[in-house]
Amino acid sequence: MSSGLIPEHIIEAVLKHHDIVEVIGKYVHLSKLGRNMKGLCPFHSEKSPSFNVNPEKQIYKCFGCGVGGHVIRFIQEIEGYTFGEAVRHLAEEANIAFAWEQQSPEQAERQQEKEQIVGGHEFAAKLYHYILNNSAEGKPALDYLRSRGFTDSLIETFQIGFAPPHWDTLVQYFVKREFSLPLMEKGALIAAKSSGGYVDKFRNRIMFPIRDARGSVIAFAGRTLGNEQPKYLNSPETALFRKSRVLYNMHAARAEVKRTNQIVVFEGYADVIKAWSAGVHNSVATMGTALTEEHALLMRRSAERIVLCYDGDDAGQSAAYKNLGLLEKAGLDIKIAMLPNKLDADDYVETFGADRFRKEIIEGAVPTEKFRLLHLRRNFNMQDNEAKLRYVRTAIREVIAGIESPTGREHYLKELSSEFSAISSFETMKQETNEIREQEQKKRRNGDNNEFSWNTVRNDGTDSSPLPKLKPAYDKAERHLLYVMLQDKDVTALVQERLGDAFNDEAHAALAAYLYAFYAQGFEPDASRYMATLQDDGLERLASSILMTESDQGINDQVIEDYLRQIHKHRQQQAIERLVEERIAREKSGDIIGAARIELEILALNGKLQKR
Template sequence: MSSKLIPDEYIERIRRHFDIVDVVGQFVPLKKSGRNFFGLCPFHSEKTPSFSVSPDKQIYHCFGCGAGGDVIRFIMDIESLDFREAVKYLANEAGMNIPQLDDTTSENVQDSYRNKVFQLYDLTTKLYHYLLLETEHGKNALNYLIKRGFSRDIIEKFNIGYSPSAWDTLQNFLTKRGFSLELIKQAGLVIETDEGRTYDRFRNRIIFPIFDAQGRVIAFGGRVLDDGHPKYLNSPETNIFNKSRTLYNLHLAKQEIRKRRQAILFEGYIDTISAWKAGVYNGVATLGTSLTVEQAKIIKRYADEVVISYDSDLAGQQATYRAIDILLPVGLSVKIAQIPQGLDPDDYIDKYGAESFKSNILGNSITATAFKLQYIRKDFNLKDEAGRLQYLTSALSIISELNHAIEREHYLKGLAEEFNLSFPSLKSDLDQIYYNKRNKKEYTKDNLTNEWNNIINNGNHVGRHKTLHPAYYNAEKYLIYLMMNSREIAEKVRQEIGSDFHVEDFSVLAAYLYSYYGKDYDSNISHFISTIEDKKYMQLATELALLEINENVTEEELNDYIFQVKKHFLELEIRKKQKEQLIAERNNDFAKSLQIGKEIIELRNRLKWGKK
């Protein structure tokens, strides 16, 4: 969303209202180090903090993945919002009135369409909710929910509703209120047959609205009341609903997840709501599909640990095993809640109560490694010697994935005791597997292309040697930093160098700075960065802004930086002349060679005396 639709004065009020350390601190545990605060980056997996927040400059930057910007950009990235949505989010947090905006501009056509769909879903939610609670149509569904332990408060909290069995209840309701049939179809609320007939997608189902992280309805899930199939039916994907990037109940649970730095992961709506009834307010669920990497990354923004609480049947355990291998690589710690065989979380809570679920199930969660060692037992006959040896080989492979020796030793001792084996022998085999895997990883790492690989390189480019840049490169980098901090320095550089930077990225940033100061803005790094529309250059600017450079540069130091840039032009010109002189000599044109030689001497004198 373009900021042109929102007055600059209002945007600046938003920025001034918030301290970026406080805002980021709601999502990332921060520790002060020197003038800045540091924490683990919420946008990529890392073990050593490379995410920096500057209270002085009101910006953040990750030296691993490059993410950076001001407080509005942070909310855009962490909450997956566009610019205007992020401004609204912060305005609501600040209790500030949001100005009326022009929704008719060509830039806002897509946003206007999204708003219509949100209105459509909101009205649909209210209709289904009303039909469940206030009409005869929803009586059977309401009785079913009450028998399942759903109070009216819970039904209202989650906006649960009911869709009647008629073919066109919703369609007629929405079209009478001015929504086009085409929009209703695009929103996935009706289905069109090959013959062109349309009918409601959800019929005779309990309806669970699906919300995005900001609490807006973006889809629906419906559960049958009879023996119909499928048992659960979700909305199709649309331009505002992507199942692989959506977690059920995140809008209600995110605050508790942030507070506890832990999320409880369920399979579906019923388990999540039952857990909420039991006082578990940090539960979220996937939407009838396996956990995705995108969902894992979203959880990582809010939590450090995930407790998986899937069903105890084979399908649930298989899904748990897959989820572990998705959650661990994004930097999350994983535990597994063990539900007794034949039960799901909802069944357990109904049978044994809320306190038992919290203390005996969630409170006794086991580690991911312990679960894996237990899970693979079904694949081997442990009464047979060959089966035991095969199991031990697989178990050692799982244990070898652990990074810490003390963890590996813990599980190894358990195997040695259970199978009455020599600990040193098992450790010898484990060490061999561990080092073979590590060497293989090192080989893979050394053969990767120079792309970002956050898991292996913790956010750094592949390569073991820090790049040594030439003097002109460092001079241009320092000049950009100083220009961001001083309008006067920017003007001096503009007069002395203009756009003649050697490094293209620095030349682009210089152009942004000239434009910024040309609008009569004072030096304000956070404000300047917010005006950069290209994300690449916004991230580069935040990186440079956090350099440890003395801002109180002397006139002599500033002139030296400028000279280093000019000097490189002279060096390039000398090289060019030397090539021309060589060609002249080869052509026996000694007069021309002599003339070029004089020009080279003049250029070298200018280098010596610091002139361009």
């Protein structure tokens, strides 16, 4: 595929400048494994890493979900960009000058609108910040923030601002700066009046800018100074802002997240800011909205461990409990920070200080099993012996029996038996745990899909998974041959002369055709650069799979000849099968002479096969 109107030298410069390990490392925690780097795939949920990055070939491949490609394809997939948008993004990061028209007029218009709306948000953030710090109208909000422990440094770091109570302060500035008011309305910064004209969306609120992964302002969160309702107001969803896909402060937390391989998740932006002041710089928030699968996937792209630090009240703890399954499904290692006395993180830091918050709350976070047990006991009256017994049996059934590790089960059973020794002994609890596990295993063996709190694996009653189908010999030969061709121009020239596009698999034939064209343009073997010419998801996945899984061991002229012979042999076998079908049809129709002629063709082809 052509790269459209994007000059080849820009694509080449982008690929040369950006090391794929560094780019992907901003989104995925990678560890060295042999010649590759490995991590949890950012495109699907998994607990064991199957996402591979090859620094030498500058490509990636996930053997779980099948995605694969070069650095431009990765940015396309992870950011939801088109090919041209991904190239532009990488060119901007590398300060590579670019000028091309890769978009249709409609696409160009949408891109221009998006840039103007982002510009409007950036301007509004600066204006609100200026009003907070430099106006009489902003002084009450500034005094309030300082009274809540927000230092000038924090206010500056997070560009906190203030939207004055007037109806159209922002509108007037937009008019002066010649911003398009209909576009600013589209970005939810202002609202149209039924009588005509526009008013500000946010008024008389402390303003917290919300930024995307690149640090651009895309939305706002506003808080009233008093008890007006709603107390908290976020920007509505727009083309820029999707609550389910944005985490507050992720852009600033990324460096610390990468260093610690851990993210601390809060409910609101005020908690994040106070945590930042306490030295917890890997903190993010969902801004009051429910945690989503997209949030979980976004976090797992960057870290393996999560600490949930939700409010200590019943609502906060229930939300933490509810989100455990979603985070576990994403393959994250989770701990829960336990805030006492129904405090939130903001109040705790103010009351007990930064050191105690870091050491006792964040570092003292408990494993999910411990949290589930603590959360469960809230439903039982611990002053009543009958209720204590019900709690013990429920804890065993709903939490402890589901722990896969025998050591882990024994640890929590000992804790339980120590606390409730008057109710039941350790041996009795252990026996009940084993009986529950045996019952559940029997249900799964019999294909019983009844839900059980810790049974997240469904079983269809079969004894084992079906074995994968073996690939035909020609498929293996074609993949091996393409692997060598991707690294050797001379072999490619030989294959083009002897085989051309006569591969048995259409996708293999397409890869070969693109490779012939790639070398014809004067390029040297370069896997990443070649794959950038494909601009087809399926072909890039196939190419990355071939490059990651095939081996060049034992490659010589005789092996190449064997591959070519195997490919030709299959084509001839297919031709013979078609002739046999035609001969049978002729015989059935009474055309004996025609059938005899076809038989001679079959014999000739069989003769050629035997000579190979």
